[in-house]
Amino acid sequence: MDAPLAVRARGITKCFGDVVALDGIDFDVAPGRIHGLAGPNGAGKTTLLGLLLSLAVADEGRLEILGAPVGRALTAPDGVSGFVDGPGLYPSLTARQNLAALAKLGGHPVGDVLEQVGLADVADDRVRGFSLGMRQRLGLAAALLTSPRLLVLDEPANGLDPAGKKHVHGVLERLAAAGTAVVLSSHRMDDLEALCTEVTILATGRVAFTGPLAELSAENGELEYRLRTSDPAAARRVIEETRASIVPPEPRTDPEVLLVRAKVPALDELVRRLVHTGVAVRELAPVVSPLEAAFLALTGQEALR
Structure with missing residues (x-):
């Protein structure tokens, strides 16, 4: 038993x-x-x-x-x-x-x-x-x-x-x-x-x-990610061709870092296109972890970027 x-x-x-x-x-x-x-x-x-x-x-x-x-x-x-x-x-x-x-x-x-x-x-x-x-x-x-x-x-x-x-x-x-x-x-x-x-x-x-x-941290949620590449301008053009979107930067944000909002499938597509275009991905990390994002949504709280 x-x-x-x-x-x-x-x-x-x-x-x-x-x-x-x-x-x-x-x-x-x-x-x-x-x-x-x-x-x-x-x-x-x-x-x-x-x-x-x-x-x-x-x-x-x-x-x-x-x-x-x-x-x-x-x-x-x-x-x-x-x-x-x-x-x-x-x-x-x-x-x-x-x-x-x-x-x-x-x-x-x-x-x-x-x-x-x-x-x-x-x-x-x-x-x-x-x-x-x-x-x-x-x-x-x-x-x-x-x-x-x-x-x-x-x-x-x-x-x-x-x-x-x-x-x-x-x-x-x-x-x-x-x-x-x-x-x-x-x-x-x-x-x-x-x-x-x-x-x-x-x-x-x-x-x-x-x-x-x-x-809880299922991959169907749309999250914000920090994206640092070898060519921010080229990366911006690639992002505009995908289902991801660029989040407007805040003051004092590192100009080489793009904030991208996407679901996981769109993020996968973005990475593939960046690599195919010859743009190196040096950093890709969620601003807030999937678990924390779900926690904030379930408890009615907001994240501080």
Whole structure:
């Protein structure tokens, strides 16, 4: 038999007084998947993560975690771990002491989790001297103590430098490959694109989209691209002969860069014609990534060029 879904939510509603934080949320997370959660501030992401960690209970709807229905008790099911709004740590204790205290409470060994998150060299340093990124990694280490089957993380890449982010991404990818489901909230579209196989986008407490990332950033949307070539004048003439269009430049724009608006098939045609004409393409990149463009459209926001 197939393993049960790590998360199955149907009609989840949560209110705080007159404020509807979640309004009929449906979404699924399968084992071994990294599921992104995105949305503007106030969209309901933190509330939903709190429900997954049993920090609150839904007013309406049905929530199943690791195949078991979630009741009214504020107790996280076995196999679930993570943090919301940053990890809770003891600043006067060292990283190792923090983990030892948590491990003792849950009856778990500390093991090599500090090595896994790249903090072995600072294991005996007090947490009060840690940077934001180091605290995030220590919070991840604490979440790994229980060998979770569902890992819930709120902005895990906050404060991480490029090396730290790459390290954390590797940890999460290895966990997913071993069967752990990961739900992570992030405002950074590049993190979601790099990590997630699927995403749920919330807007004003409702699901604007949930499903595979490839479906969200489908190639039928018209986007703006930065185009730098060996011959801008010739490139402009070629563009006028295709289904692409030139976006009027803004002040202080590099004169060698053309902004082109096109769907992917038209962009492919443009590249073929440029090459056939002998114009070298030195740069071709979306001004806003396909995922970010879809996010902005679904949430009713505008991109800043």
